[in-house]
Amino acid sequence: MDVRTAVFAVSCTGTPRTEARALQKEQQLNQFLADVERRALRIAEIAVRDRDEALDLVQDAMIKLVRNYSGRSKEEWTPLFYRILQNGVRDWHRRQVVRNRVMVWFRRKPTEDNDYDAIAAAPDPTGRAPDEELANSEAMDSLEVAVRDLPARQREAFMLRTFEGLDVAGTAIAMGCSQGSVKTHYSRAVHTLRDRLEEHRPDSIGPAEGKS
């Protein structure tokens, strides 16, 4: 067997296994991203108050995860993905601050945030009874406004723990801080939100109480 034949033989036996592994990895990533993308979009949207900006941030996070961390184990993907997303959100806020300063310098309107209408921006209802839909969207609107007003770190801790369901360790990785800090931020966030949403508690946030 000459060298060319040997190389061909090795490549023939090695390639299918490599391709199968790559395909499996792609399927796992696809499944992971499909599972996480909608919640990630809403979390980013609450943080930046803009659907299109949130879509960009989520897509960037997906690309960076695939590009840099696809080789990591599946269990690591969720905190890593949210760490990338949270970094993106922070960068976005920093850019907004700079942009607003520049806009103020030129005496132009700083942002369009003042025109933001949470109810008008709420998604279209689909497949629910009108009264149930109204209760849900009103509860979420109130919660969303209150969550937006939290300090950034409390907002991150609350959304990652409550909305995404990350545990303390995963949230700490996603936020890039200690587990103790996560507990502190989360506890403060919950108390602030509960105080703020007193009128919606206990049976206005979420549909479950109304059903029983």
Place this chain on the structure above:
Amino acid sequence: MKKSDEEFGRQAKEAFDSSVDRLDAAALSKLNQGRHAALGELDKPMRQWSRWMPATGVAAAVAVAVMVMQSPAPVNELPSAVTDMEILLGEDSIEMLEDLEFYSWIDTVDLEADVG
């Protein structure tokens, strides 16, 4: 965590999940496109420059080390600089600065005496 906090978290999660379920088709379509664009990164070959990054980093570190080792000993200007600072910040100098008006007056008197 208090039970009431847990209950609040549960209700908040339900409200959030409900809002996720209400995402419109346009948003879902864009997410789908974004996901496929991200997965397309898997097919891209490693960038050429990133392949050489480790070797380049080592080479740069070696170059810096050589430059540091071969650079001449720095000229010791510290003593004179320290002396200047001591003069400027010494107690006498501060007193002199406080009495600057007095010295200025002395100068004027001397000048007038010379003229006279």
